Amino acid sequence: GAVVSQHPSWVICKSGTSVKIECRSLDFQATTMFWYRQFPKQSLMLMATSNEGSKATYEQGVEKDKFLINHASLTLSTLTVTSAHPEDSSFYICSGRGQGITEAFFGQGTRLTVV
Amino acid sequence: GQNIDQPTEMTATEGAIVQINCTYQTSGFNGLFWYQQHAGEAPTFLSYNVLDGLEEKGRFSSFLSRSKGYSYLLLKELQMKDSASYLCAVLDSNYQLIWGAGTKLIIKP
Numbered sequence: 001g002a003v004v005s006q007h008p009s010w011v012i013c014k015s016g017t018s019v020k021i022e023c024r025s026l027d028f029q030a031t032t033m034f035w036y037r038q039f040p041k042q043s044l045m046l047m048a049t050s051n052e053g054s055k056a057t058y059e060q061g062v063e064k065d066k067f068l069i070n071h072a073s074l075t076l077s078t079l080t081v082t083s084a085h086p087e088d089s090s091f092y093i094c095s096g097r098g099q100g101i102t103e104a105f106f107g108q109g110t111r112l113t114v115v
Numbered sequence: 116g117q118n119i120d121q122p123t124e125m126t127a128t129e130g131a132i133v134q135i136n137c138t139y140q141t142s143g144f145n146g147l148f149w150y151q152q153h154a155g156e157a158p159t160f161l162s163y164n165v166l167d168g169l170e171e172k173g174r175f176s177s178f179l180s181r182s183k184g185y186s187y188l189l190l191k192e193l194q195m196k197d198s199a200s201y202l203c204a205v206l207d208s209n210y211q212l213i214w215g216a217g218t219k220l221i222i223k224p
Contacts, residue, residue, distance in 0.1 A: 006157075034212070043121050043202065044158070095212075102146055102163070102206055107158040108150040 002028040004096045006107025013084055013112055021079045023094035023107045029074035030096030034104060035067075038091040050077060084114040117141045119215035121203050126221045127193055135188045135201050135218045143208020149177050149188045150202040152217065158202055161188065181196045190220075 003026040013019050023033060032051050036044040048064075050056035050071040058064045068080040075098070081088055091111055095105040118140045125135040139147070144149035146165035150158035164170055164186060176189040188201055203215040 043214045045214075046214075049211070091155075102165075102210070103148070103160065104158040104212065106159070109155075111155070 001024075002096075002098070002105045004030070004094060004107040006056045006094055006106045006110060008110055009108060012113045015085055016083055018080055018082045019084055019112060021081075021092055021094070021110045021112075022075050023049060023079075023096065025075045025098075025105070027107045028096070028101075029107075030077065031074060031099045032104075033069075033071050033077035034095040034097070034099045035069060035077075035079050036093045036095065038109075044093065048081075048115060062115040082113065084112070086114045087113065089114045109110075116209065117205075117213050119203055119205060119213055121201075121218045122166055122216045123216070124219045124221065126223060127190075127224050129195060129222055130190050132189065133192050133220065135190070135203075137203035137215055139184050139186070139188045139203070139205045139213070140216075141205045141207045141213055144181060145206040145208065145210060147177075147179055147186050148204045148212070149186075149207070150204065151176075152200045152202055153170070154199075170209065190214075193222050195222050195224070203222060 006025045035047045047062045048056040056069040056074045071077040093109040094107040095104040121137045149161040152158040162177035170180045174191045179186045200219050201216040202217045205214045
């Protein structure tokens, strides 16, 4: 299958700082990128959907000013957690899908710990 | 509303067979996925069914009945490395993935 490379794999940051997570589609053009958050022992929770060149669509309850998503190219999308707080500590996963393709390919995930 | 149901946890013995069921109620249907997720890792793709019937892929098989809103994942010759969570997800009419909560599968020697 296609590859989505997500970095960093894990990050620890201080409360109040910002963290950027990158997802790159290596061998396909990800026209749509999904960003998920997963708390321990829970399923994936969709945070937002972004189409290349457009503003992201955020799910209800997700603060768009706190979780900044950029999808400026067909191979790169970023999620920036601004002014991080301990409750933002979670596993963040991106998933990219190409035009006309039903399957979405996952990045490796980023374990964020805010101290 | 949209709903995906699957058992929270299952236990099976190494070498045996286990069937993980998934029932769904969604606005439209464009296919059903099964993913495997080991603790602390991202999900990995196992199968995709869009037509009724059984799809076999090595030790894993997936079945779909669209009229019943039902799917199952069948794992044969279980190995210890199969201990993981198995996520059922449906692609709805807007091509959005609706996720089940996952089934934690515990394999015992």
